[in-house]
Amino acid sequence: MITKRLARWFDDRLGASTFARSALNKVFPDHWSFMLGEIAMYCFVILVLTGTYLAFFFSTGTPEVVYHGSYLPLRGVHMSEAYASVVKISFDVRAGLVMRQTHHWAANVFVAAIVVHLCRIFFTGAFRRPREINWTIGVTMLLLGIFNGFSGYSMPDDLLSGTGLRIAYSVALSIPFAGTWLAFLAFGGEFPSDQIVHRLFILHVFIVPALLAALIGAHLALIWHQKHTQFPGKGRTETNVVGSRLYPTYAMKSIGLFAAIAAVLGGMGGLFQINPIWLYGPFQPSSVLSPAQPDWYLGWLEGALRVFPNWEFRAGGFAVPNPFFPAVLLPGVTFGLLYAWPFLEARLTGDRLAHNLLDRPSDHPVRTAFGAMALAFYALLLFAGSNDLIARLAKVSVGAVTWTFRILVVTVPFVVFFVVHRLMRGAQRAGPVRFLEIPLAAFVRGNREKLSGVAGEKALQEPEPEPPVTEELERAPGDRFERPG
Amino acid sequence: MDGRAPRAGPGDPVDRDEPVSQAGRRSQRERRGRPGAVNASFVLSAAASAGLTVLYALGGQPQLEGALILVALGAMAVGLILWERRFLPQGPYVQAREPLPSTPLERKAFAEDFEVGAEAIGRRTFIARLFGLALGALGVAAILPIRSLGPSPGRSLFVTEWRRGSRVVKANNQPVKVADLNVGSVVTVFPEGHPGSADSQTVLIRVDPSRFTPVPGREDWSPAGNVAYSKVCTHAGCPVGLYEQQTGRLFCPCHQSVFDAMDGAKPLSGPATRPLPQLALEVDPEGFLRARHDFTEPVGPGFWNEGHVS
Numbered sequence: 001m002i003t004k005r006l007a008r009w010f011d012d013r014l015g016a017s018t019f020a021r022s023a024l025n026k027v028f029p030d031h032w033s034f035m036l037g038e039i040a041m042y043c044f045v046i047l048v049l050t051g052t053y054l055a056f057f058f059s060t061g062t063p064e065v066v067y068h069g070s071y072l073p074l075r076g077v078h079m080s081e082a083y084a085s086v087v088k089i090s091f092d093v094r095a096g097l098v099m100r101q102t103h104h105w106a107a108n109v110f111v112a113a114i115v116v117h118l119c120r121i122f123f124t125g126a127f128r129r130p131r132e133i134n135w136t137i138g139v140t141m142l143l144l145g146i147f148n149g150f151s152g153y154s155m156p157d158d159l160l161s162g163t164g165l166r167i168a169y170s171v172a173l174s175i176p177f178a179g180t181w182l183a184f185l186a187f188g189g190e191f192p193s194d195q196i197v198h199r200l201f202i203l204h205v206f207i208v209p210a211l212l213a214a215l216i217g218a219h220l221a222l223i224w225h226q227k228h229t230q231f232p233g234k235g236r237t238e239t240n241v242v243g244s245r246l247y248p249t250y251a252m253k254s255i256g257l258f259a260a261i262a263a264v265l266g267g268m269g270g271l272f273q274i275n276p277i278w279l280y281g282p283f284q285p286s287s288v289l290s291p292a293q294p295d296w297y298l299g300w301l302e303g304a305l306r307v308f309p310n311w312e313f314r315a316g317g318f319a320v321p322n323p324f325f326p327a328v329l330l331p332g333v334t335f336g337l338l339y340a341w342p343f344l345e346a347r348l349t350g351d352r353l354a355h356n357l358l359d360r361p362s363d364h365p366v367r368t369a370f371g372a373m374a375l376a377f378y379a380l381l382l383f384a385g386s387n388d389l390i391a392r393l394a395k396v397s398v399g400a401v402t403w404t405f406r407i408l409v410v411t412v413p414f415v416v417f418f419v420v421h422r423l424m425r426g427a428q429r430a431g432p433v434r435f436l437e438i439p440l441a442a443f444v445r446g447n448r449e450k451l452s453g454v455a456g457e458k459a460l461q462e463p464e465p466e467p468p469v470t471e472e473l474e475r476a477p478g479d480r481f482e483r484p485g
Numbered sequence: 486m487d488g489r490a491p492r493a494g495p496g497d498p499v500d501r502d503e504p505v506s507q508a509g510r511r512s513q514r515e516r517r518g519r520p521g522a523v524n525a526s527f528v529l530s531a532a533a534s535a536g537l538t539v540l541y542a543l544g545g546q547p548q549l550e551g552a553l554i555l556v557a558l559g560a561m562a563v564g565l566i567l568w569e570r571r572f573l574p575q576g577p578y579v580q581a582r583e584p585l586p587s588t589p590l591e592r593k594a595f596a597e598d599f600e601v602g603a604e605a606i607g608r609r610t611f612i613a614r615l616f617g618l619a620l621g622a623l624g625v626a627a628i629l630p631i632r633s634l635g636p637s638p639g640r641s642l643f644v645t646e647w648r649r650g651s652r653v654v655k656a657n658n659q660p661v662k663v664a665d666l667n668v669g670s671v672v673t674v675f676p677e678g679h680p681g682s683a684d685s686q687t688v689l690i691r692v693d694p695s696r697f698t699p700v701p702g703r704e705d706w707s708p709a710g711n712v713a714y715s716k717v718c719t720h721a722g723c724p725v726g727l728y729e730q731q732t733g734r735l736f737c738p739c740h741q742s743v744f745d746a747m748d749g750a751k752p753l754s755g756p757a758t759r760p761l762p763q764l765a766l767e768v769d770p771e772g773f774l775r776a777r778h779d780f781t782e783p784v785g786p787g788f789w790n791e792g793h794v795s
Contacts, residue, residue: 027580094545098554101547130585163723163739170722170786173642180638180788188635190642191722192683195635227582241580249573256565263558270551285683286656286673286716288726290738305721306740310758317792322758323721356582388741398741399754 024247029230033124035257036117040145041216042258043110046265048209050103057093058155059085060201062194071278079157079282082197086156087278102269107152109265111145111297118142122341122371125359126229129352132342134222139338141215144208146297151204153275153295157197160275162283163292166191167305167323174324192285232357239356291388303384304330307405334378365424373417380409523571526564533557643783643794645715646685647764651676653689653713653774662772663709666691671728673716676776684784686716687764688725688735689774690746696733700749706765711774713764714750717785718742720757735761759787 011017028034061081067074069084071091079087089096118138121127127135150168154161169191172183188195227241236242244250268274280289294302304326313320337344345367346352361368383390384405391398533556540549587595606613653661654677661674666689674689675682692710699707706712714735718725723739733747742755750761762784765777783791 025578025580027576027578030577094541095550097547098550166723167721167739170720173786173788176789180642180790181635184635184638185631186635190638190684193635226585227580235579239582239584241582242577244576245574245578249569249575252565252569252573256562256569259558259562259565263555263562266558267551267555270547270549270554272551284681286675286681286686286724288724288738290726292739302740305756308756310752310756312758312787314792318789319787319791320789321787321791322756323786326756354585388738399743402741402755 024245026224026246027241027243028246028250029228029236029241029243031231033120034228036113036120037219038254038257039261040110040113040117041220042261043106043113043265044212044216045258046106046262047103047110048213050099050106050269051205051209053099054089054096054103055205057085057089057096058082058201060155060198061085062157062197074278074281077282080197082155082157083277083282086158090278098266098270100269101272101274102265104153104274105268105272106265107149108274108295108297109261111142111149114138114142114145115297118338119371119375123359123361123368124229124231125355125364125367127342128355129342129346130226130354131222131229134219134226135342136339137215137219137222139335141212141219142338143335144212144215148204148208148212149295149297151200151208155197155200155204156275156277157283158277159280159283159287160277160289160292162192162285163288164294164298165196166285167327171323171327174321175328176320176324192283227356229356229358231360236357238354291386291392293386293389296382299382299385300378301327301331301381301385303381303387303405306387307381307384307402307409309406360427362424362427365421365428368424369417369421372420373413376416377409377413380405380412384409520572523564523567526560526567530557530560530564533560642785642788642791645779645784646676646679646682647687647776647779648676649776649778651678651776652769653677653687653766653776654680656680660773661689663711663768663774664772666711668693668710669730671730673724674713684717686724687713688716688728688761689713690728690733692733692747696747698748700763703749703763703765705767706763706777708766708768708774711766712746713766714744714746714761715764715780715784716761718757719752719759719761719784720755720786722786725761 007017059081063081064078065081065084067077067079067084067087069075069088069092071087074087086100089100091097121135121138150164154165154168169183169187172186173179175182184190186199187193188199228243230236230242233242244253281287293299305323308322308326310322311325312322359367384402387401387405388398391401394401533553537550537553537557540546540553586592653674655661655672655674658677658680660677661672666672668691671688671690674687676685679685690712692707692712694710697707697710697712714725716724716726718737718739720737720740720742723737725735725737725742725744727736727738728734728746729736733745734753735744735746735750736742737744737755737757740756742757743753744750744757744761745753750763752758752760762780762782764780766774767777769775782794
């Protein structure tokens with residue numbers, strides 16, 4: 001009764017019933033991989049909730065204080081107000097440590113979910129027309145997510161974060177012509193300035209989350225308007241959507257997912273230590289931690305800084321310093337390519353049609369192989385970011401590990417490209433096979449000959465048949481889609 | 486099979502989608518099953534949340550809090566998913582996708598309406614230009630305050646706090662005498678009055694003169710084997726924090742650049758390209774180490790005009 005009256009009250013004023021009804025009945029395709037973006041979104045919700053809590057206790061002050069809290073090893077140590085406030089959150093604010101660690105874990109999972117979601121979009125061709133706009137929004141959110149991760153773990157003013165800021169400052173300095181000005185404007189003067197923690201706070205807490213929230217809204221609005229893609233399968237066509245309705249099934253599934261993510265992140269926040277700043281100590285410009293690694297999503301840049309050879313460009317008293325190439329140029333090219341990919345691919349393949357049905361990775365061997373190549377490249381850089389740890393574990397010199405990575409980084413991606421391309425071609429010839437059957441089909445000579453026989457050649461040469469529009473669904477399309485026909 | 490076609494052509498209203506009856510699947514009625522597990526999940530979740538409340542009141546304990554959050558929200562998630570799987574309509578439902586592009590007629594109508602307005606504006610070119618001028622001027626005025634964010638780099642990257650005659654002090658402000666360090670030992674030093682200074686931090690090493698090769702022209706910079714190099718790595722600015730006595734090498738822990746302290750701190754391996762700048766030292770009559778002058782080149786990582794020292 002009350003809901004009815006409430007609905008009438010709103011409809012009298014907004015006339016929203018028609019829209020609301022179509023919203024309730026909106027159909028969303030079901031596939032586990034369509035949940036990856038939702039994982040990122042729910043991480044963002046948890047980040048906002050835990051972050052708001054933390055912001056009540058965090059201080060951005062840089063004046064030096066002497067610690068008198070309950071963590072004994074730091075008693076009497078001089079530190080910035082900011083660092084002291086984070087130690088206080090960790091030891092003297094009830095539930096503070098769980099909130100802090102949940103926040104940090106959520107940040108790591110947030111970026112990870114975005115990256116995996118991006119891979120899903122990439123390898124299934126979901127970025128193609130008409131969804132190029134949403135791809136660029138997504139790439140922007142990845143960029144903002146990485147930045148906010150860095151700005152977040154740089155705020156506590158501990159020794160590890162100070163080292164990261166020092167490197168960021170040096171990277172900014174390395175930019176030709178504008179570098180010195182950019183670094184001084186960003187940091188408020190020569191490193192270490194007393195401004196940076198406060199500035200990071202403003203960016204981390206107000207500006208970037210607001211941008212992210214706006215972009216998430218736009219991302220969802222576009223999905224809503226353009227409707228979600230779906231894998232091909234019986235009864236699924238370019239002109240329909242097959243799945244569950246938003247209300248009640250999809251909504252409850254989604255809320256269940258939110259609860260599951262919150263459970264995992266909250267559990268990790270309580271059970272698994274992350275960023276124990278009280279062990280690192282307060283930042284001092286002349287001290288450094290060893291080994292020191294950034295959070296995972298910056299590991300590729302750290303690795304690039306470590307393995308890029310000692311090259312730089314100098315002429316007539318001017319220089320393009322070494323960090324510019326691995327830490328400015330490489331991310332510039334990386335994100336440039338990410339932004340450009342949908343348009344690049346359309347130009348290269350000539351495929352400018354609208355697509356609502358997703359590709360299988362084997363439908364586009366070159367795209368898939370290129371994506372795998374890129375993943376191999378960045379994964380190797382990520383591991384290269386721990387060259388000192390690897391050297392220690394393997395009991396070899398750091399130099400040997402660095403040289404190994406230099407060679408791997410420029411060779412393995414090409415091998416990966418070749419192998420994946422081969423696999424995908426094999427899978428293409430074999431037609432609808434189970435994933436595990438692909439490698440054999442591609443590499444066993446006998447199989448390949450059989451595959452490249454009449455049926456295989458035919459499959460290669462003939463354009464893909466349009467999925468027939470079936471009058472009836474014989475059975476529910478499962479998670480593992482099958483080729484029609 | 487009820488024979489109703491799920492096919493929905495473009496342009497069909499949204500609400501024409503229909504659930505599809507399914508062979509080979511349990512019917513909705515069969516799916517209903519027993520709600521026991523769902524009930525149990527929510528009871529467990531509520532119990533864990535009650536536990537959290539009690540735990541907070543008792544003072545909190547991070548690991549227990551984590552475990553209880555895991556149970557409270559995890560059981561809730563299980564309950565919701567089971568509820569959805571067992572008791573909510575599963576479809577699949579089929580809905581039409583309306584074509585996204587507008588019809589050519591609509592496009593044309595839009596273009597015409599837009600043109601009408603654009604022409605009306607375009608007729609007054611001079612006004613439009615003046616508006617452009619006003620906008621541009623506002624833009625310049627609005628962008629300038631960015632300048633307040635930081636001082637001009639000026640010469641600050643070329644100089645440190647070291648001055649002619651600065652006494653060499655440790656982090657605790659204690660001056661260092663020429664014979665304070667044993668051969669092979671190392672200490673981080675600063676110019677007197679600036680302990681902890683980021684750009685003036687210097688690593689002072691007492692080297693065995695027989696192993697040490699001074700850079701030509703710097704033979705008198707290292708009295709009694711006291712050699713001083715900038716501690717700021719020339720790669721990315723980390724403190725070059727590790728010294729290996731046997732080899733006489735300085736290591737940067739951030740990106741593993743290695744410098745040869747016995748030979749002008751030249752880079753041996755890793756990404757660094759420039760040697761660590763050396764600080765010229767001398768001994769005053771009381772035996773204290775003093776700087777002869779500031780570093781003769783910029784310390785720390787490179788920047789575009791680093792070669793223009795003067």
